[in-house]
Amino acid sequence: MEVLNNLAFGFSHALTLQNLMFCALGCTVGTLVGLLPGLGPLATISLLLPLTYSIDTTGALIMLAGIYYGAQYGDSVSAITMKIPHASSIVACIDGYAMTLKGKTGLALFTAGFSSFIGGTVAIVVLAFLAPSLGEVAFLFGPADYCALMLVGFVCVSFVTTGSLLNGLAMCMVGVLLGSIGTDVNSGLARFTWDAPFLADGVGIVSIALGCFGIAEIAKNLDSREERSPFNGKIKLMPTWPEFKRIIPSALRGSVVGSILGILPGGGPVIAQFAAYALDKKVSKYRHEIGTGCIEGVAGQAAADEAAARTSFIPLMSIGIPENAVMALMMAAFIIKGIQPGPNMIAGHPELFWGLVASMWIGNCFLLVLNVPLVRYWLSVFKIPYNVLFPAILFFCCIGTYSINNNLDDVFITVAFGALGYLFMRLEMDPSPLMLGFILGPMLEENFRRSMLLSRGSFEVFINRPISGTLISLIAAFVLWQTVAFFRQRGKAKELVVTDPVAS
Secondary structure, three states, X not given: OHHHHHHHHXXXXXXXXXHHHHHHHHHHHHHHHHHOOOOOHHHXXXXXXXXXXXXXXXXXXXXXXXXXXXXXXXXXXXXXXXXXXXXXXOOHHHHHHHHHHOOOHHHHHHHXXXXXXXXXXXXXXXXHHHHXXXXXXXXXXXXXXXXXXXXXXXXXXXXXXXXXXXXXXXXXXXXXXXXXXXXXXXXXXXXXXXXXXXXXXXXXXXXXXXXXXXXXHHHHHHHXXXXXXXXXXXXXXXXXXXXXXXXXXXXXXXXXXXXHHHHOOOOOHHHHHHHHHHHHHHHOOOOOOOOOOOHHHHHHHHHHHHHHHHHOHHHHHHHOOOOXXXXXXXXXXXXXXXXXXXXXXXXXXXXXXXXXXXXXXXXXXXXXXXXXXXXXXXXXXXXXXXXXXXXXXXXXXXXXXXXXXXXXXXXXHHHHHHHHHHHHHHOOOOOHHHHHHHHHHHXXXXXXXXXXXXXXXXXXXXXXXXXXXXXXXXXHHHHHHHHHHXXXXXXXXXXXXXXXXXXX
């Protein structure tokens, strides 16, 4: 009952005309930011952060939050229609774009939009009921536990990749090596920079994502020399009842996964989409279709993406720890307004906390309208013939990459990864595990070093701690199961060769 009273208190602040206007503005800008290839909420919030000086505290934070979770809605559009992702829509390229090639663009976009609504709603419930105490869960995780959690992410690559386990792990290791480029935070020494100053800060995730997916896909399409358009007019948005029934279970699973990973520092939408996709490939009734243009492959990751975006506010507002760059900017916005996020924020500024939570559900309704009934108008830009559209796509990719650091070298890096991504496609190597390795690699290294320092070089810390010990046991069981399954399949293949009269 206390939570309901708090939500009513929050809606009394969020439903003012001024805050409704800021919420609608943030959701609209966020959708546009997600729709345009190459742009993202990080650059947009950075540009708009100075405006918060002249805007009311609650309204400013509602607008910035709307841009963030609104972009999670919109970024799936370019991923599904053109296979050009943002960091949080990489997995949407797999089944979403495959559905587009099958002529099911409308179904894929409806699935992503409706699943995002479910994910956002579940996450808001989690945020409202558990935020005061759920932030304490993060304190249970030590460096060894986070290190084991990262290893679980690497093992899950076998479900994410559409190729073999060996190829997936190999691509994942390439991503880990790319993530180690730059200045070592502990020693201050440059690693794998080849004395190039522009590599001192490492390679940006935007450059890799746009290169390996966006530019590589454009090169592949041009290489095919086929007249094509990613979107050619009419789309059928509403699914049939059997299709609709397939969306709900996957979206609910993704919502749970995203809500959990959004709470943990180091989690967030990027990792949540991979985890939800891996879970669907394990437990879904249609798991054998995932990877070829399946509804579950879009629904689960979209729900997880949106849920993690909402619950990522929990560690920021509950313990004062931003889990990603966007949350760091949100923390800067809080501090600009003289508010220190942390355990005392809910008690000290209840109108701000509960007003922000209530505005998220209002924004969820705004975004459902913007991204489902009105998606036909958003997609009108994609009616342009592909030979006219692809230069504009390349332009936005370059602008989006350049806008992060205002550095032309980032554009050249993006082009280089475009060539590398095209090579991967020609070799039939899926670049999705590479992104997972790039994201998790630096966090794995950081937590591994901390674990070794705290345990004075003893590896027993990974077994002695309950959380890390459980995760390591699960990894060992999974690897053993995969190995047994591999040798069983190999044995069956040999039996077929021996018994085949044609082969003999």
